[in-house]
Amino acid sequence: MTTLKGEHIYLRPLEPEDLEFVHAVENDEHIWEISNTQTPFSRFLIKQYIENAHKDIYEVKQLRLVISNYKDQALGMIDIYDFDFKNSRAGIGILIKDIGNRGKGYGTEALKLLVSYCFTHLGLHQLYCSISEENEKSIKLFEKQGFNKVGLKKDWNYVHGTYKNEYLFQLINK
Numbered sequence: 001m002t003t004l005k006g007e008h009i010y011l012r013p014l015e016p017e018d019l020e021f022v023h024a025v026e027n028d029e030h031i032w033e034i035s036n037t038q039t040p041f042s043r044f045l046i047k048q049y050i051e052n053a054h055k056d057i058y059e060v061k062q063l064r065l066v067i068s069n070y071k072d073q074a075l076g077m078i079d080i081y082d083f084d085f086k087n088s089r090a091g092i093g094i095l096i097k098d099i100g101n102r103g104k105g106y107g108t109e110a111l112k113l114l115v116s117y118c119f120t121h122l123g124l125h126q127l128y129c130s131i132s133e134e135n136e137k138s139i140k141l142f143e144k145q146g147f148n149k150v151g152l153k154k155d156w157n158y159v160h161g162t163y164k165n166e167y168l169f170q171l172i173n174k
Contacts, residue, residue, distance in 0.1 A: 008070070088125035115145060131167050152165055
């Protein structure tokens with residue numbers, strides 16, 4: 001999987017040892033807005049998810065990879081979701097867990113690796129993502145990788161008593 005190896009990080013499949021890391025990410029209420037999560041996940045459910053993470057992307061229509069440094073520390077996760085083989089497209093989501101690791105280029109490198117993987121190995125024609133209008137750092141991250149803002153979904157997400165707009169970004173492999 002040299003496509004998934006970069007200069008400072010690499011992308012790897014979920015391992016049983018990732019249980020506590022994934023549990024911490026999925027249950028961090030500060031990021032629930034990003035993932036549209038509304039309830040916590042038990043260790044049992046996350047363990048089952050990890051045990052089934054080996055299933056083929058064509059079967060489960062998603063792939064979650066861990067963003068890891070070369071000291072084998074999990075820094076975040078990057079996902080392919082809504083994998084649509086017929087229309088040759090998928091959504092992408094990314095998260096660097098700790099604030100102290102953000103802004104260091106890990107997200108940029110991970111996104112670049114995953115885009116290359118999607119276009120080269122999965123043969124996808126296009127990728128897309130949805131980003132809150134307020135999430136300027138993610139907007140810059142995806143625009144830097146060539147994603148174009150193609151739409152605005154008004155009052156799309158209800159968060160803490162108010163509706164928030166969400167942008168739709170798209171990257172077409174030409």
